[in-house]
Amino acid sequence: xxxxxxxxxISETAKKLSRHDxxxxxxxxxxxxxxxxxxxxxxxxxxxxxxxxxxxxxxxPVLRYSVIATATALIFLIFWLKLVFExxxxxxxxxxxxxxxxxxxxxxQKVEKQQPDLDMNLWILYQERLALLDESIEACKQxxxxxxxxxxxxxxxxxxxxxxxxTLKKLLNG
Amino acid sequence: xxxxxxxxxxxxxxxxxxxxxxxxxxxxxxxxxIAYRIHGDHEDAQDSVQDAFVIIYKKxxxxxxxxxxxxxxxxxxxxxxxxxxxxxxxxxxxxxxELSDADNIVEDASFDQHKPLEIILDEEIQNLPPGYRAxxxxxxxxxxxHQEISQMLNKSVGTSKSQLHRAKQLLQKRLKPYLAHI
Numbered sequence: 481x482x483x484x485x486x487x488x489x490i491s492e493t494a495k496k497l498s499r500h501d502x503x504x505x506x507x508x509x510x511x512x513x514x515x516x517x518x519x520x521x522x523x524x525x526x527x528x529x530x531x532x533x534x535x536x537x538x539x540x541p542v543l544r545y546s547v548i549a550t551a552t553a554l555i556f557l558i559f560w561l562k563l564v565f566e567x568x569x570x571x572x573x574x575x576x577x578x579x580x581x582x583x584x585x586x587x588x589q590k591v592e593k594q595q596p597d598l599d600m601n602l603w604i605l606y607q608e609r610l611a612l613l614d615e616s617i618e619a620c621k622q623x624x625x626x627x628x629x630x631x632x633x634x635x636x637x638x639x640x641x642x643x644x645x646x647t648l649k650k651l652l653n654g
Numbered sequence: 655x656x657x658x659x660x661x662x663x664x665x666x667x668x669x670x671x672x673x674x675x676x677x678x679x680x681x682x683x684x685x686x687x688i689a690y691r692i693h694g695d696h697e698d699a700q701d702s703v704q705d706a707f708v709i710i711y712k713k714x715x716x717x718x719x720x721x722x723x724x725x726x727x728x729x730x731x732x733x734x735x736x737x738x739x740x741x742x743x744x745x746x747x748x749x750x751x752e753l754s755d756a757d758n759i760v761e762d763a764s765f766d767q768h769k770p771l772e773i774i775l776d777e778e779i780q781n782l783p784p785g786y787r788a789x790x791x792x793x794x795x796x797x798x799x800h801q802e803i804s805q806m807l808n809k810s811v812g813t814s815k816s817q818l819h820r821a822k823q824l825l826q827k828r829l830k831p832y833l834a835h836i
Contacts, residue, residue: 483826486826486829486830486833487822487826489771489833490775490794490822490825490826490829491794493771493772493775494775494779494790494794494795495794495795495797496772497691497772497775497776497795498772499683499687500686500687500690500696500699501683501686502682502683502685502686502699502700502703503696503700506682506686506700506703506704507675507678507679507682509700509704510678510703510704510707510708511671511675513704513707513708514671514674514707514708514711515671517708517711517712518669518671
């Protein structure tokens with residue numbers, strides 16, 4: 481038999497060789513190993529895999545990068561907006577001051593109306609206390625005229641207003 | 655790539671195990687057959703198929719569709735089998751045989767003349783060096799082209815052709831005494 485005939489015979493016989501099926505339990509063994517990998521996969525890796533697995537048209541690979549760039553830009557925008565619109569502590573204190581002043585005015589009007597009915601000794605005590613608080617308020621305001629951003633002065637100012645409100649309330653309640 | 659296959663790959667890339675099972679069901683026969691032919695042993699073939707699927711699961715996100723998915727898949731299977739053979743210290747298949755040593759084997763070879771040629775060839779394929787064996791199996795049994803084999807084994811088309819030629823030369827020398835009696 482010539483070499484080319486043997487060659488042909490080998491090729492023909494090779495194609496006729498029996499095929500073998502995998503055992504039924506092979507997938508179960510594979511699945512067990514894949515599940516073990518899956519449980520040890522960190523959360524961030526799953527997110528990356530999910531994004532990477534999203535389908536984009538093959539003819540437009542730029543789309544994938546555009547989506548990623550847009551998402552990144554959005555994240556930066558959110559952080560920037562948060563920085564820009566974060567409340568200024570001085571403005572917050574200013575708003576609180578206005579509310580305290582309004583509350584004090586209302587309470588003082590009530591106290592004026594009730595004054596004839598109040599105990600005179602108690603009235604004097606409270607007036608002294610209120611005078612001290614007014615001095616503290618004035619001192620804080622003067623400090624703030626020179627140093628408008630002095631946080632401590634603003635804090636003491638608010639505390640003095642709060643104290644004045646409490647004192648007026650106590651006076652009204654006898 | 656078929657649409658169904660593309661969807662399946664996408665689901666696999668999202669870590670869906672059911673999709674992986676479908677993928678396995680689609681390819682299991684051919685994959686197992688390749689692994690069995692390369693190893694010549696069912697136990698080793700099962701181990702290699704398992705290892706290959708673990709690698710496929712880990713690497714499926716790196717598949718970008720540059721080549722056919724099946725080529726990518728078989729490439730992993732074949733390379734896993736060859737790596738496992740390389741790693742195995744107690745392998746049952748014979749070690750690398752240089753082409754120059756083939757004559758000595760042929761001289762020692764004694765064939766049962768009553769055995770069908772299929773069985774003799776089956777046994778002789780296992781005596782081929784792993785690299786030649788892989789090319790022979792992929793080309794002659796599985797029907798892949800040299801282009802596909804070169805992609806799977808990361809070799810040039812020329813290397814694939816020459817390895818097939820050398821595999822056939824070895825088989826011819828080994829089978830000649832048997833065929834002389836036919």
